[in-house]
Amino acid sequence: MIDHPDFxxxxxxxxxxxxxxxxxxxxxxxxxxxxxxxxxPFATVEEVRAAYNFSRLQDFLDIYYAGADVLRTExxxxxxxxxxxxxxxxxxxxxxxxFFDPQTHTDRGIPFQVVADGLLAGMAAAQARHGxxxxxxxxxxxxxxxxxxxxxxxxxxxxxxxITGVGLDSSEIGHPPxxxxxxxxxxxxxxxxxVAHAGEEGPPDYVWQALDLLDIDRLDHGNRAxxxxxxxxxxxxxxxxxxxxxxxxxxxxxxxxxxAHPIDRMLKVGLRATINSDDPAYFGGYIADNYRAxxxxxxxxxxxxxxxxxxxxLGSFLPLDAVSMHLARLDAxxxxx
Ligand code: ADE
Ligand code: ZN
Numbered sequence: 001m002i003d004h005p006d007f008x009x010x011x012x013x014x015x016x017x018x019x020x021x022x023x024x025x026x027x028x029x030x031x032x033x034x035x036x037x038x039x040x041p042f043a044t045v046e047e048v049r050a051a052y053n054f055s056r057l058q059d060f061l062d063i064y065y066a067g068a069d070v071l072r073t074e075x076x077x078x079x080x081x082x083x084x085x086x087x088x089x090x091x092x093x094x095x096x097x098x099f100f101d102p103q104t105h106t107d108r109g110i111p112f113q114v115v116a117d118g119l120l121a122g123m124a125a126a127q128a129r130h131g132x133x134x135x136x137x138x139x140x141x142x143x144x145x146x147x148x149x150x151x152x153x154x155x156x157x158x159x160x161x162x163i164t165g166v167g168l169d170s171s172e173i174g175h176p177p178x179x180x181x182x183x184x185x186x187x188x189x190x191x192x193x194x195v196a197h198a199g200e201e202g203p204p205d206y207v208w209q210a211l212d213l214l215d216i217d218r219l220d221h222g223n224r225a226x227x228x229x230x231x232x233x234x235x236x237x238x239x240x241x242x243x244x245x246x247x248x249x250x251x252x253x254x255x256x257x258x259x260a261h262p263i264d265r266m267l268k269v270g271l272r273a274t275i276n277s278d279d280p281a282y283f284g285g286y287i288a289d290n291y292r293a294x295x296x297x298x299x300x301x302x303x304x305x306x307x308x309x310x311x312x313x314l315g316s317f318l319p320l321d322a323v324s325m326h327l328a329r330l331d332a333x334x335x336x337x
Contacts, residue, residue, distance in 0.1 A: 007302060007337055008291045012330050014095040014312035015088060015276055015287050017220055017243035019139075019169065020119065021068045021101055022279025023084040032070040032079075040070070052282055057201050057252050058171055060282060068104050077118025078125070085126030085134065087280075091288035094326060095316060097135045099167055102152050103144060112155040120162055135317060137195060139167040140183065142175035149183040153190075164317050165193030167220065168210075172202040177209040184214040193217045193317050195243075199224035200254060204231050211240075218243060218315060223254055226262055226269075236270035241315025246294045247285045248278035258297025267304060274312045306334050 026048035033040045042048045048067075054060040071077060081098070088096055098119075105115045116136075123134040138156055140149040156163060166187040168180055177184075177196055184194050198210040200221035207225045210216045211234070222242040225231050235242070244263055249255045255262075266273040275294055280286045285293065291308070294300060300308075313326040 004292065004295050004302070004305070008295065008305060009090070009092055009288050010333060010337075011092050011291075011305060011309050012094050012326060012333055013092050013287065013291075013309040014097070014274075014316045014318075014326070015093050016097050016218065016241070016274055016312060016315055017099070017245055017276035017278055018084070018088075018096060019064075019099045019101065019279050020081055020084060021071070021104060022064060022283075023087075023281050024067055024071070024080055025083070025281045028080065028083055029067055029070050032072075032076050036070060036072045036076070038070055038072075041066075052251075052284075054251055055253050060252060060279070061170060064279065064282060065104055068101075069108065071105065072110060072114075074114050074118035074121065077115055078122040081119050081122025082125050082129075084280075085122065085130060085132055087286055089126070089130040089132055091286050093132060093287060094329075095133045095313070095318060095322075097137055097164065097317060099137050099139045099169065101139050101141060101169065102155070103141045103148060106152070106155065112152075112159075116156070116159045116162070120159075133318075133322075135164040136162065137165045137167045137193075138163050139169040140180060141170040142168050142179065142197075143171045146179060146183060149180055150186070153183060153187060160190060160192070163192065165195060165217070167194075168196040168198075168214070169220075172197060172200055172206065176202070176206055177214050181213040188215060195220055197221055200249075200252075204228035207231055207235075216240075217317075221245065221249075221254075222271075223249065223262060226265065232269055232271070236272075239272055241272045241274060241311065242266060243276050243315070244273050245276050245278035245283075246290050246297070247280075247283045250293070251283040258293050261294060261297055263294045263308075264298045264300060264304060267307060272311045272315055273308065274315055275308050302334075302337070306330070
């Protein structure tokens with residue numbers, strides 16, 4: 001029998017919940033600060049890392065938005081994306097659907113074009129270098145208002161043929177999905193997929209709203225849905241994919257320790273759960289680290305790990321023939337292990 005760690009790194013998988021700004025490692029942050037002649041509050045990489053101590057989502061978001069200030073040019077966004085894809089490829093990621101937060105950049109004067117074209121160039125480089133495919137999901141910042149989200153959707157129009165969907169992130173409590181019902185409906189009319197963070201810190205009601213008012217195709221996090229058995233049954237019945245992020249949940253105190261993580265309970269009740277890294281530079285691990293932490297904390301079997309990887313392709317926005325191809329490769333890997 002092959003060891004879990006080796007099995008996990010080689011297991012072909014898709015990453016469905018990754019904020020590209022959350023993959024900004026302190027080393028790259030310092031290098032970009034120097035390249036762009038920006039002074040940061042931190043003198044060393046160690047000082048940056050020492051600041052990554054969070055007791056809730058907002059603690060993290062404050063530091064994450066501040067860190068993104070070093071991203072100024074198309075080259076910066078390209079380098080950020082390619083660094084993530086290089087690292088993800090080492091972890092067996094063959095397809096990634098990545099979030100970006102345009103408002104974090106446009107609100108400080110960086111044009112949408114700089115962000116989008118830089119990321120798209122990074123995606124093209126990853127495809128050429130690793131054969132790794134990628135898609136973009138534009139997230140609206142939920143602490144900002146509906147008008148700002150509509151302005152962002154408008155700014156994205158020239159790129160809509162290269163953007164797969166829209167998402168909803170940032171401070172959850174106090175900013176329910178209903179606030180964005182109209183902008184999500186407009187995005188749907190434009191043919192975009194819809195995903196939303198819900199039930200990370202927010203109550204099960206926010207998950208109901210994401211389903212009923214945003215008509216989501218995928219649920220990001222969704223942990224607190226488990227508090228509501230009727231909601232859980234609906235998510236299972238509808239085959240809704242949950243993009244679960246174990247190390248993020250640990251670092252943001254959504255769970256007290258990995259032994260309390262609900263990942264195996266989600267699988268047991270028939271939810272299509274996946275494992276993802278969220279903001280790996282801030283939470284201490286990329287996707288394989290997340291699989292390993294969950295495997296150790298919850299004593300997951302090779303069959304559980306295989307199911308999680310399988311779910312990542314089934315829950316992706318890839319066309320059906322690509323999903324089938326990835327599942328066949330996954331089966332061949334497991335059979336040979
Ligand atoms: N933005 C980046 N990571 C996030 C998370 N885990 N929840 C909400 N917004 C985010
Ligand atoms: Zn997230």
